[in-house]
Amino acid sequence: MALDHETLTLLLDAVRRFVDERLIPAEHEVAETGAIPPAIVEEMRELGLFGLSIAPEYGGLGLNMEEEVQVAMALGHTSPAFRSLAGTNIGIGSQSIVMAGSDEQRKHYLPKLASGEIIGSFALTEPEAGSDAMSLRTFARRDGDHYILNGTKRFITNAPIAGLFSVMARTSQERKSDAISCFLVEAGTPGLTLGKPDKKMGQAGALTSDVIFDNCRVPASALLGGQEGTGFRTAMRVLDKGRLHISALCVGTAQRLIADAVRYAAERKQFGKPIAEFQLIQAMIADSQAEAYAARCMVMDAARKRDRGENTTLEAACCKLYATEMVGRVADRAVQIHGGAGYVSEYAVERFYRDVRLFRIYEGTTQIQQLVIARETMKAHGY
Structure with a gap:
């Protein structure tokens, strides 16, 4: 179900405010304690973040893929831990039931997953x-x-x-x-x-x-x-959708890293002027911005194809490969722009540098995406 433009805009604005005002300020605490504060979990439930992809008849928001990836991009601006908590309910933790569950299983479990009552x-x-x-x-x-x-x-x-x-x-x-x-x-x-x-x-x-x-x-x-x-085929279908979601998350994280790097470069002075004025710093910022934009375009295109009912196994694998590798490069450049400061935990780029490494591994490694892309491409050419 596609939302009307005004409703989607209100939802995205609400998620972005929540990220800026509640989640980003809590990042350090979560990193230190390894736990998300219960008050924030409850606010995530109230915002509907656990039921993004579950149909309204089961208490969810029923977002289509294009809408879901935009929310994922917004959530990518903060620690992956927050998205991960709700992410299984949005994706791999619920979609097997959505895609292949019985009516009784859907009625019993989906409302609880959509509300965040159960993870x-x-x-x-x-x-x-x-x-x-x-x-x-x-x-x-x-x-x-x-x-x-x-x-x-x-x-x-x-x-x-x-x-x-x-x-x-x-x-x-x-x-x-x-x-x-x-x-x-x-x-x-x-x-x-x-x-x-x-x-x-x-x-x-x-x-x-x-x-x-x-x-x-x-x-x-x-x-x-x-x-x-039916388990294996269901798992592969679930992972196809999940790869687009993770790709969108990587786009959002890259945008956060670029923003942090630009801010630091504008404030940090060397040789009497902000390092943002040095062309080699500008080159790293430019490469990061261009790659993040390319990944965003890929994700949005693939999401729209999926919403049209097209098979997006190839596109999802392309997005997962490119976006996860891209955010790793962006994180590396962000640390480099920060210099020694990027290697200490006072700055978020140090944490994100470690956080994003996992994206290239779970829900299908980069190497598995390469195999899928090659297989699907050869199939498209009749081989």
């Missing part, structure tokens, strides 16, 4: 299954009116605070896509335990941990859509 989590990655999702080992064995899950998931976003896990598990030992199914497993289910929260290079406050299933018994009604064998 969703997407459990695909395993110790021996990262880029090669087909090699996952978590197994779900049918036992009467139940399934019994066994296996370990790794690096699962929001796992320590999640209320619902979308779990990819084998229902057959064959190595083919329809051997993998998706199960909706609620936190607190006997046999489901969590590892310690991971200590990461960056993105403090965006929590991840292992999720362990040890004879975890779930009712057959937990099977997504009530159908075995």
